[in-house]
Amino acid sequence: MSIKRKSRRTIRTRRAISGYLFISPFIIGFLAFMVAPMIQSIIMSFQSVSLSAQHGIVKTNVGWANYIYAFTIDPDFNQMLVDEVVRMVTHSLATMVLAFMIALLLNQKFKGRALARAIFFLPVILSSGVLVGIETDNSLISGMKELISQSNNINFGNALFGLLSASGVGTPALEVVNNLITAVYDIVMASGIQIVVFLSGLQTIPRSMYEAAEMEGSSAWESFWMVTFPIISPLLIVNMIYTIIDFFMKTDNLIMEKIHEEMFINLKYGFSSALSWIYFAVAITMIAISAFIIRQGVKHYE
Amino acid sequence: MNKHMTGIKQEGFWARNRKSGGLLLRQEGKKKFGSILRFLMLFGLCFLILQPVLDKISVSFMMEKDLYDTTIIVVPRNLTTENYTLAAYLLNLDTSLINTTIISLVTALLQITACTLAGYGFARFEFPLKRFWFACVVLVIVIPPQTISSSLYLHFRYFDILGIFTKLYGAPLNLKGSSLPYLMLSMTAMGLKNGLYIFMIRQYFRSIPYSLEEAAYVDGASTLGTFFRVLLPQAVPILVSCFLFAFVWQWTDVFYTRLFLPTANTQYLSIRLSGLAESLRTYVSTRLGIATPSVGYTMQMISTGVLIVVTPLLILYLFAQRFFIESITTTGLKD
Numbered sequence: 001m002s003i004k005r006k007s008r009r010t011i012r013t014r015r016a017i018s019g020y021l022f023i024s025p026f027i028i029g030f031l032a033f034m035v036a037p038m039i040q041s042i043i044m045s046f047q048s049v050s051l052s053a054q055h056g057i058v059k060t061n062v063g064w065a066n067y068i069y070a071f072t073i074d075p076d077f078n079q080m081l082v083d084e085v086v087r088m089v090t091h092s093l094a095t096m097v098l099a100f101m102i103a104l105l106l107n108q109k110f111k112g113r114a115l116a117r118a119i120f121f122l123p124v125i126l127s128s129g130v131l132v133g134i135e136t137d138n139s140l141i142s143g144m145k146e147l148i149s150q151s152n153n154i155n156f157g158n159a160l161f162g163l164l165s166a167s168g169v170g171t172p173a174l175e176v177v178n179n180l181i182t183a184v185y186d187i188v189m190a191s192g193i194q195i196v197v198f199l200s201g202l203q204t205i206p207r208s209m210y211e212a213a214e215m216e217g218s219s220a221w222e223s224f225w226m227v228t229f230p231i232i233s234p235l236l237i238v239n240m241i242y243t244i245i246d247f248f249m250k251t252d253n254l255i256m257e258k259i260h261e262e263m264f265i266n267l268k269y270g271f272s273s274a275l276s277w278i279y280f281a282v283a284i285t286m287i288a289i290s291a292f293i294i295r296q297g298v299k300h301y302e
Numbered sequence: 303m304n305k306h307m308t309g310i311k312q313e314g315f316w317a318r319n320r321k322s323g324g325l326l327l328r329q330e331g332k333k334k335f336g337s338i339l340r341f342l343m344l345f346g347l348c349f350l351i352l353q354p355v356l357d358k359i360s361v362s363f364m365m366e367k368d369l370y371d372t373t374i375i376v377v378p379r380n381l382t383t384e385n386y387t388l389a390a391y392l393l394n395l396d397t398s399l400i401n402t403t404i405i406s407l408v409t410a411l412l413q414i415t416a417c418t419l420a421g422y423g424f425a426r427f428e429f430p431l432k433r434f435w436f437a438c439v440v441l442v443i444v445i446p447p448q449t450i451s452s453s454l455y456l457h458f459r460y461f462d463i464l465g466i467f468t469k470l471y472g473a474p475l476n477l478k479g480s481s482l483p484y485l486m487l488s489m490t491a492m493g494l495k496n497g498l499y500i501f502m503i504r505q506y507f508r509s510i511p512y513s514l515e516e517a518a519y520v521d522g523a524s525t526l527g528t529f530f531r532v533l534l535p536q537a538v539p540i541l542v543s544c545f546l547f548a549f550v551w552q553w554t555d556v557f558y559t560r561l562f563l564p565t566a567n568t569q570y571l572s573i574r575l576s577g578l579a580e581s582l583r584t585y586v587s588t589r590l591g592i593a594t595p596s597v598g599y600t601m602q603m604i605s606t607g608v609l610i611v612v613t614p615l616l617i618l619y620l621f622a623q624r625f626f627i628e629s630i631t632t633t634g635l636k637d
Binding site for chain 2: 012015016017018019020021022023025026027028029030032033034036037038040041044049102105106108110116117118119120121122123124125126128129130131184185188189196241245248249256259260263269272273276277279280283284287
């Protein structure tokens with residue numbers, strides 16, 4: 001009896017139904033806690049929202065006012081956005097290069113490799129959540145830091161910077177480099193996952209390919225560009241996207257702080273929604289652009 | 303015998319070197335130089351990562367006056383554990399440790415359950431709109447939770463399902479101040495970085511040969527039976543590592559915790575830690591009658607607090623390091 005009933009549905013539909021059952025928690029969550037709030041948030045970004053004890057949420061439509069306010073009236077948003085994007089571009093490029101280099105080093109055979117790997121992955125734990133920027137988080141210390149950096153500018157980095165800019169190296173480029181050197185700690189702390197991803201890619205390259213390349217007379221440098229790089233290149237996109245997302249979602253970045261402040265301290269729900277949508281649009285654009293560029297660069301290997 | 307052997311080798315090297323016209327020496331030298339360079343670079347970078355931690359450890363055992371003594375750099379002169387006692391008090395360690403452990407365990411468990419189901423569904427079944435739903439998973443990875451946080455917050459502040467609660471109680475429910483919203487998010491794979499876990503678990507399931515399940519189906523196992531008895535045991539490594547990630551990230555998370563969990567009557571380590579400087583200030587001004595603690599002292603207490611919060615995670619990492627790193631290696635993250 002039961003066999004007869006089952007056979008009425010084909011295996012394919014049964015598999016499809018079980019597939020849907022398996023992903024149903026995700027679908028429910030996605031619709032209820034992602035799509036719904038997203039739509040609400042888009043609507044809210046065109047509204048002025050206030051909370052009151054008697055009426056609950058009071059919303060009034062204001063059109064594009066929140067967006068216009070963000071770009072034209074708000075004193076620091078534009079500057080913050082530009083700063084963050086510049087910082088993101090330089091940081092994520094530096095992260096990729098550094099992570100790739102470290103992965104290459106860790107892929108070689110030497111004593112203490114396991115220990116080195118363990119240490120390089122440690123930042124994934126040490127730079128998560130609150131632990132990021134906890135030291136600079138309170139006003140007392142950040143005020144103090146400013147004072148220190150104003151009064152005492154004879155450290156090595158600054159001295160070098162002064163020397164180089166006096167000798168006529170292009171200042172904007174120099175500034176970028178200088179910022180990167182100052183941020184090297186942040187970059188190392190942000191590259192734990194990327195290193196492991198690259199490492200996993202490197203380990204899939206069979207030893208014989210290098211041997212073949214060597215037989216053909218290629219140097220180590222050549223076999224890096226001819227063997228290693230083409231095989232790793234698909235991982236560049238994965239890592240780049242991960243890096244950008246990671247950068248944008250860090251709670252210590254200026255815009256995230258601003259959004260948080262507008263929402264929970266100034267209670268401007270509409271305005272903060274508008275800010276986060278602008279921010280999201282920027283993030284998506286950056287991801288799309290970098291994925292496109294990398295794909296163009298990688299294309300001729302495929 | 304042994305000496306004799308090395309003697310031959312030594313001679314052999316120079317003899318061979320002469321024969322090769324100095325090429326061998328150059329090659330060996332290059333290799334040595336490379337490994338020294340590698341050591342220096344790796345040592346430098348490892349030091350960069352570990353130095354702040356070591357620094358915190360040394361500072362946390364110092365008395366305040368050691369901070370101002372210029373002859374003391376690393377080793378404290380007046381060894382004390384006072385800082386730990388005070389930091390534990392300021393963190394409200396007993397309650398917040400228990401709360402954090404419970405919430406991290408529970409949410410990690412729920413999240414991984416939901417993510418495993420979804421990951422398996424995406425890896426093994428063909429159904430209409432599969433690509434669309436998978437694109438949604440990618441969307442979940444890409445959208446910063448901050449973007450929707452304000453409306454999600456209001457969503458739970460005035461919670462209602464299709465107007466049912468308004469009919470029943472006359473007003474929507476206020477779920478702010480209970481941990482229910484966060485549990486609901488976790489159950490439906492919408493917690494912290496859950497999209498990433500779905501992706502990783504799916505990759506892992508795809509790497510398991512399909513013939514395993516076919517054999518089970520041929521033997522008459524049901525879909526669920528196959529999943530639980532054949533696939534899950536195979537996927538233990540990735541599940542453990544995703545669980546560990548979820549646990550660790552929840553442990554230190556402030557964003558979701560502040561947004562959804564009741565912080566007024568219960569305490570969490572991450573929240574207490576982020577407010578440590580403020581609570582130190584109130585402690586100092588009420589107990590000792592000093593208006594503000596010195597910057598150095600505040601930093602010292604924060605360092606101690608960070609160490610207390612991180613120590614359980616470091617111990618966990620020490621034992622489960624294999625899972626953290628291998629998970630990413632085996633999923634390959636390609637395709």
